[in-house]
Amino acid sequence: MAIRPAEQLIHKAAWLYYAHGLRQDEVASQLNISRASVAMYLRKARETGIVNISTSTQLFTDDVMARKVEDAFGLDAVWIAPENAYLADPSTDIAVLAASVFLELVKKGDRIGVAWGRTVYTIADIMSFADLQDVTVVQLCGNLGAPYSYRPDQCTMEIARRLNAKGLNFYAPLVLSTEELAKSLRAEPVIRDQLAGIANCDLALYSVGAVDADSHLVKCGALSPAEMEGLRSQGAAGVIAGQIIDAGGEVLDCSYNRRVISAELASLRAIEKRLMVVQEDTKFEPLLSAIAGGLCTHLVIGAHMAGRLLQYAEAATKKAS
Amino acid sequence: MAIRPAEQLIHKAAWLYYAHGLRQDEVASQLNISRASVAMYLRKARETGIVNISTSTQLFTDDVMARKVEDAFGLDAVWIAPENAYLADPSTDIAVLAASVFLELVKKGDRIGVAWGRTVYTIADIMSFADLQDVTVVQLCGNLGAPYSYRPDQCTMEIARRLNAKGLNFYAPLVLSTEELAKSLRAEPVIRDQLAGIANCDLALYSVGAVDADSHLVKCGALSPAEMEGLRSQGAAGVIAGQIIDAGGEVLDCSYNRRVISAELASLRAIEKRLMVVQEDTKFEPLLSAIAGGLCTHLVIGAHMAGRLLQYAEAATKKAS
DNA sequence: CACGGCTCTCGACAAAAGTCAAACTTGGTT
DNA sequence: AACCAAGTTTGACTTTTGTCGAGAGCCGTG
Numbered sequence: 001m002a003i004r005p006a007e008q009l010i011h012k013a014a015w016l017y018y019a020h021g022l023r024q025d026e027v028a029s030q031l032n033i034s035r036a037s038v039a040m041y042l043r044k045a046r047e048t049g050i051v052n053i054s055t056s057t058q059l060f061t062d063d064v065m066a067r068k069v070e071d072a073f074g075l076d077a078v079w080i081a082p083e084n085a086y087l088a089d090p091s092t093d094i095a096v097l098a099a100s101v102f103l104e105l106v107k108k109g110d111r112i113g114v115a116w117g118r119t120v121y122t123i124a125d126i127m128s129f130a131d132l133q134d135v136t137v138v139q140l141c142g143n144l145g146a147p148y149s150y151r152p153d154q155c156t157m158e159i160a161r162r163l164n165a166k167g168l169n170f171y172a173p174l175v176l177s178t179e180e181l182a183k184s185l186r187a188e189p190v191i192r193d194q195l196a197g198i199a200n201c202d203l204a205l206y207s208v209g210a211v212d213a214d215s216h217l218v219k220c221g222a223l224s225p226a227e228m229e230g231l232r233s234q235g236a237a238g239v240i241a242g243q244i245i246d247a248g249g250e251v252l253d254c255s256y257n258r259r260v261i262s263a264e265l266a267s268l269r270a271i272e273k274r275l276m277v278v279q280e281d282t283k284f285e286p287l288l289s290a291i292a293g294g295l296c297t298h299l300v301i302g303a304h305m306a307g308r309l310l311q312y313a314e315a316a317t318k319k320a321s
Numbered sequence: 322m323a324i325r326p327a328e329q330l331i332h333k334a335a336w337l338y339y340a341h342g343l344r345q346d347e348v349a350s351q352l353n354i355s356r357a358s359v360a361m362y363l364r365k366a367r368e369t370g371i372v373n374i375s376t377s378t379q380l381f382t383d384d385v386m387a388r389k390v391e392d393a394f395g396l397d398a399v400w401i402a403p404e405n406a407y408l409a410d411p412s413t414d415i416a417v418l419a420a421s422v423f424l425e426l427v428k429k430g431d432r433i434g435v436a437w438g439r440t441v442y443t444i445a446d447i448m449s450f451a452d453l454q455d456v457t458v459v460q461l462c463g464n465l466g467a468p469y470s471y472r473p474d475q476c477t478m479e480i481a482r483r484l485n486a487k488g489l490n491f492y493a494p495l496v497l498s499t500e501e502l503a504k505s506l507r508a509e510p511v512i513r514d515q516l517a518g519i520a521n522c523d524l525a526l527y528s529v530g531a532v533d534a535d536s537h538l539v540k541c542g543a544l545s546p547a548e549m550e551g552l553r554s555q556g557a558a559g560v561i562a563g564q565i566i567d568a569g570g571e572v573l574d575c576s577y578n579r580r581v582i583s584a585e586l587a588s589l590r591a592i593e594k595r596l597m598v599v600q601e602d603t604k605f606e607p608l609l610s611a612i613a614g615g616l617c618t619h620l621v622i623g624a625h626m627a628g629r630l631l632q633y634a635e636a637a638t639k640k641a642s
Numbered sequence: 643c644a645c646g647g648c649t650c651t652c653g654a655c656a657a658a659a660g661t662c663a664a665a666c667t668t669g670g671t672t
Numbered sequence: 673a674a675c676c677a678a679g680t681t682t683g684a685c686t687t688t689t690g691t692c693g694a695g696a697g698c699c700g701t702g
Contacts, residue, residue, distance in 0.1 A: 008380070011377075011379070011380040012380075014376050015376055015380070018374055018375075018376045019376050019417050019418075019421055020413075020414075020417055023657090023658070023659090024658070024659065025658080033681075033682090034681065034682050034683075035658095035659085035682095036660085036661085036662095036681070036682060036683075036684095037680080037681055037682075038659095039659060039660060039661085040660095040661095040680085040681085042659090043660085045376075049377070050376060050377050050379075051374065051375065051376045051377070052373070052374070052375045052376075052377075053339055053372065053373070053374045054339075054372065054373045055335050055336055055339045055340050055366075055371060055372045055373075056332075056370070056371050056372070056373075056452050058332075058371075058452065059329070059332040059333075059336070092341075093341075096340050096341055097340075100340055107428075131377050131379065344687090344688070344689090345688070345689065345690095346688080346689095354651075354652090355651065355652045355653075356652090356653095356688095356689085357651075357652055357653075357654095357690085357691080357692095358650080358651060358652075359689095360689060360690060360691085361650090361651090361690090361691095363689095364690085
């Protein structure tokens with residue numbers, strides 16, 4: 001047979017099975033191979049995104065609560081994962097939902113900005129494969145040598161791999177020891193171009209971090225617990241793409257932020273669809289800050305978090321009136 | 322579209338099964354129903370487009386021949402169904418491919434123009450269900466009381482049903498007995514609006530008809546075999562949305578055309594993506610005319626037809642040089 | 643309130659799909 | 673040429689899924 005018999009065969013088998021609706025044994029006899037091979041080809045077809053199986057996420061936006069959150073915070077779309085109604089682990093449910101929503105939002109030819117964190121990596125990990133043409137996945141912030149598998153570059157590459165897209169990594173550390181060095185590095189053509197390209201993204205995927213000792217920034221050694229505490233008293237409210245933001249969703253004026261190589265918030269806000277996913281209930285204040293700062297247009301959260309947001313919004317309206 | 326309790330269950334089952342990857346018995350115990358019910362719900366979910374299973378049509382555009390046809394005729398994209406390599410009935414293969422391509426081209430919020438004919442109805446009939454929001458399917462030409470099931474309004478409605486979209490029918494006959502009456506009818510607000518709306522479509526789906534006694538126009542009594550023959554000698558080369566076109570793909574100047582209520586070719590050309598599907602090998606000349614008239618940007622054909630097109634293109638280039 | 647007609651649900655069986663170790667290619671290396 | 677490693681392919685077996693008729697609930701009607 002020709003150059004790549006495997007890929008051709010996978011495609012043909014998938015076509016006959018999924019598009020024409022033949023049974024596996026019928027496909028097998030058509031292609032003169034055993035049914036076992038057909039089964040294997042079909043698995044590969046699903047794994048490589050030659051066939052796409054997607055379920056509508058309508059149910060989760062049609063929710064009354066989701067509508068209320070949209071209205072209360074002026075968001076474009078909100079998806080709410082019903083907590084403990086379905087599965088043992090609610091955070092998995094949020095990630096599965098987020099992955100589906102993400103795939104629904106991506107279009108051919110898109111440029112996608114991806115941040116990092118446990119949430120983002122979990123999403124990447126459970127996301128099904130797709131065969132999107134001309135998609136580029138860009139890393140939103142510098143790297144951090146984390147002892148975990150959710151380093152910024154890994155998040156980017158894994159998502160790129162799943163989408164069959166091109167991954168554009170950031171070859172710089174997230175945080176440097178002096179402001180001087182950070183400034184010089186940001187001026188480097190390679191880095192400058194990458195930073196400039198972020199505003200051209202069509203879609204961003206990120207979560208928001210909490211300002212506490214459990215933060216990845218602390219765990220990965222970018223900040224000490226004491227420093228974190230200090231930033232907190234200076235008004236730090238959350239972490240976005242490795243940067244500390246205040247309660248209004250603006251970059252906090254501090255030495256740490258000046259030493260960071262990451263996407264400017266203005267660039268992030270220039271991205272049309274900003275998909276934020278929050279799994280942990282403890283991230284309530286960080287999420288509020290991110291929303292206040294206009295860093296999120298599309299939101300995926302759990303039912304409990306949604307309840308807290310609505311409660312907060314109601315209280316705010318009452319106070320105002 | 323209020324979600325009924327049954328729909329909720331279908332959605333939940335589909336979500337657990339397809340998104341979370343649980344087995345049917347696991348889903349059953351989660352939802353406290355029998356596995357048999359789960360299986361039934363899942364079938365319904367597939368039938369209503371709550372879950373989408375689509376296979377990439379890449380293979381058919383990646384083909385060398387498809388590329389050549391694209392280049393030779395200046396088309397945006399060409400898909401070629403390999404003939405007799407796969408199944409007994411090659412025309413089914415073309416229709417299955419066309420349906421997949423069509424679903425790949427449709428986007429949320431699109432407005433889609435649909436003509437009529439056996440080809441179009443076959444495509445509608447085998448097309449899988451989808452849950453596209455805010456899609457409108459508009460009928461491109463007036464109606465014809467055909468003794469078959471592929472009347473213009475049926476084609477439109479069936480496709481609308483499959484996509485879960487709104488169907489906009491044409492409440493006028495395709496052809497009238499006098500030019501006067503056709504003119505008055507075209508001026509009617511209802512009709513005028515519909516005709517005007519055609520140019521706003523994002524995607525059109527049609528085939529091209531042959532100018533012979535087998536044509537639907539003859540079979541449905543719009544024209545007699547003798548009239549058809551007469552038109553042929555006047556330069557008729559094909560039929561598009563009920564109108565007769567000449568070899569250059571322009572409307573033929575004849576009484577029949579002046580009595581027809583259908584989309585103006587200029588409106589059709591204003592549609593960004595014009596997907597033409599041709600099953601029969603005998604429609605070679607009609608297809609050439611349609612291409613010449615710029616009525617087709619995306620094309621789905623069989624391998625044999627592709628061969629003839631290339632042969633023709635080569636001959637034309639040789640003659641020119 | 644009993645009766646058909648209706649849809650929804652379930653259990654049991656049949657059909658189809660998934661899996662795995664072993665046999666077999668294939669392409670490169672000693 | 674012989675050998676090895678990586679990757680396919682297969683038959684036999686197990687698990688999962690599809691289907692169908694029976695039964696259960698539900699409602700409007702005579």
